[in-house]
Amino acid sequence: MSDNNKIKKPLRSAQWFGQRDKNGFMYRSWMRNQGIPEHHFQGRPIIGICNTWSELTPCNAHFRELADRVRRGVLEAGGVPVEFPVFSNGESNLRPTAMLTRNLASMDVEESIRGNPIDGVVLLVGCDKTTPALLMGAASCDLPTIVVTGGPMLNGKHKGMDVGSGTHVWRMSEDYKAGLISLQEFMDAEADMSRSAGTCNTMGTASTMACMVEAMGASLPHNAAIPAVDARRNALAFASGMRIVEMVAEDLKLSQLLTREAFINAIRVNAAIGGSTNAVIHLKAIAQRVGVELTLDDWQTYGQDVPTLVNLQPSGQYLMEEFYYAGGLPAVLRRLGEADLLHKPALTANGKSLWDNNRDAPCYNDDVIRPLNNPLCESGGICILRGNLAPRGAVLKPSAATPALMNHRGCAVVFENFEHYKERIMDPDLEVDATSVLVMKNCGPKGYPGMAEVGNMGLPPKLLKQGVTDMVRISDARMSGTAFGTVVLHVAPEAMELGPLAAVQDGDMIHLDAHNGLLEIDISNEELQARIAQLRVTRKPVQPGGYLQLYIDHVMQADEGCDFDFLVGCRGAEVPAHSH
Numbered sequence: 001m002s003d004n005n006k007i008k009k010p011l012r013s014a015q016w017f018g019q020r021d022k023n024g025f026m027y028r029s030w031m032r033n034q035g036i037p038e039h040h041f042q043g044r045p046i047i048g049i050c051n052t053w054s055e056l057t058p059c060n061a062h063f064r065e066l067a068d069r070v071r072r073g074v075l076e077a078g079g080v081p082v083e084f085p086v087f088s089n090g091e092s093n094l095r096p097t098a099m100l101t102r103n104l105a106s107m108d109v110e111e112s113i114r115g116n117p118i119d120g121v122v123l124l125v126g127c128d129k130t131t132p133a134l135l136m137g138a139a140s141c142d143l144p145t146i147v148v149t150g151g152p153m154l155n156g157k158h159k160g161m162d163v164g165s166g167t168h169v170w171r172m173s174e175d176y177k178a179g180l181i182s183l184q185e186f187m188d189a190e191a192d193m194s195r196s197a198g199t200c201n202t203m204g205t206a207s208t209m210a211c212m213v214e215a216m217g218a219s220l221p222h223n224a225a226i227p228a229v230d231a232r233r234n235a236l237a238f239a240s241g242m243r244i245v246e247m248v249a250e251d252l253k254l255s256q257l258l259t260r261e262a263f264i265n266a267i268r269v270n271a272a273i274g275g276s277t278n279a280v281i282h283l284k285a286i287a288q289r290v291g292v293e294l295t296l297d298d299w300q301t302y303g304q305d306v307p308t309l310v311n312l313q314p315s316g317q318y319l320m321e322e323f324y325y326a327g328g329l330p331a332v333l334r335r336l337g338e339a340d341l342l343h344k345p346a347l348t349a350n351g352k353s354l355w356d357n358n359r360d361a362p363c364y365n366d367d368v369i370r371p372l373n374n375p376l377c378e379s380g381g382i383c384i385l386r387g388n389l390a391p392r393g394a395v396l397k398p399s400a401a402t403p404a405l406m407n408h409r410g411c412a413v414v415f416e417n418f419e420h421y422k423e424r425i426m427d428p429d430l431e432v433d434a435t436s437v438l439v440m441k442n443c444g445p446k447g448y449p450g451m452a453e454v455g456n457m458g459l460p461p462k463l464l465k466q467g468v469t470d471m472v473r474i475s476d477a478r479m480s481g482t483a484f485g486t487v488v489l490h491v492a493p494e495a496m497e498l499g500p501l502a503a504v505q506d507g508d509m510i511h512l513d514a515h516n517g518l519l520e521i522d523i524s525n526e527e528l529q530a531r532i533a534q535l536r537v538t539r540k541p542v543q544p545g546g547y548l549q550l551y552i553d554h555v556m557q558a559d560e561g562c563d564f565d566f567l568v569g570c571r572g573a574e575v576p577a578h579s580h
Ligand code: FES
Pocket: 059, 090, 091, 092, 126, 127, 128, 165, 198, 199, 200, 204, 206
């Protein structure tokens, strides 16, 4: 940015560094203790590098080098890089769930951007919740913004077999419980699964959200799939650092990328990649921050008939490494565009349309990225269910479900909460068979604060030993993007809010008809209301205090994106001046 005339409007950072007075002195002077030369304060864009690096977030533990590559790109383009840390909510370590702190991290991001002399921002994201958290916070400020994802781990390699993050943990755990493998065999896979830096190598939530970002044009092409340790990931970070400086000059704001059309593209891409159900919640939360209307019905309208093309675990066979080598998301976008399933003019971070970026993208492996006439799943979009058991909706991922269970009637086996499930599921005398429907309550946004990923309840060991591999499971919880099965999630309103789920009892007949979007319990409305009225009498208020209290008091339901009610909407980046 040596030619300042290219800048469309005065730099925001000039409010701090552009003044020849006492305040300007103080803003500049303290920054100078880092050795920043005088000319860096003279009209150069200040680029924030928002870093979720943490050794407690192993998926993002390589971000210091990534940030350095962004920094080099910013400098080369004439900007001034300033790196700042934000809360890093890593999926694997944080208890009870990283989702509990997604909104907290977003607040950290929002206020860090708004309160500081930043003209544009690069978001370094990777592990599941870091992507929506940073996008939500940045969307509330609406500065020029570009996303750089950390990239997936290399394929896990175990005894000559490729093993996928998460997906193989669920599979091998069930195999162990069924007596098919020993505990030692299970444990031996531990080091083999995670053998390089990066995020989960399956199409879990991290990879899904990386694809959502690329589909919405908030990153450069290929951001989603380049492996974390591939040198091209560093080159992309460098290029993103260069590009954000231009975006500031062009005043290309995040809201110009995150349009309703971009979200609809993301919904279709989610179907095509066999993406995580968590995307339903995160996209809603991001859309709300930027003021875009997005509903569960949009998933039905735009996503449901889109075929799943990407043959990756947990829905399919391969891992993210193969996805990148096969052409990555650009190849998927081209296939969707050729089938008229994209809003092609949607603007992207490099200033070109989504279609201009991807219209010529090659595909090198038609088994990894299937053509439309040979999909992995014909109707791969997230299925939205409604009915007297889920008046405000529930979700199911068809590409990871058992087709024969998509229309199923069965008797409920009810768990009042996750602890009750853990205790009861091991009972050899539990009255359950393969046709039963496992129902778990009180794991929603307020019930298990944070809405833990426990919806893919492991099957009863006695049925596993009989060779049962899937059952219908229903809850107000979420499920890991790496998980699979005929699992109905996000039932809203949740049981803790005395939604109908709270009223289900052992033996009630449940009807799931995914093809027609139905989730019903076969009891009368009067009976349902009587049971809920009874629960209302006995329910005690929960008052844990602290952040948990804030969370419970303000978190919205799953169909509303689980954001805090007071964070919805874009408040922009303007902030009152402070006088030293
Ligand atoms: Fe971090 Fe999967 S646990 S991406």
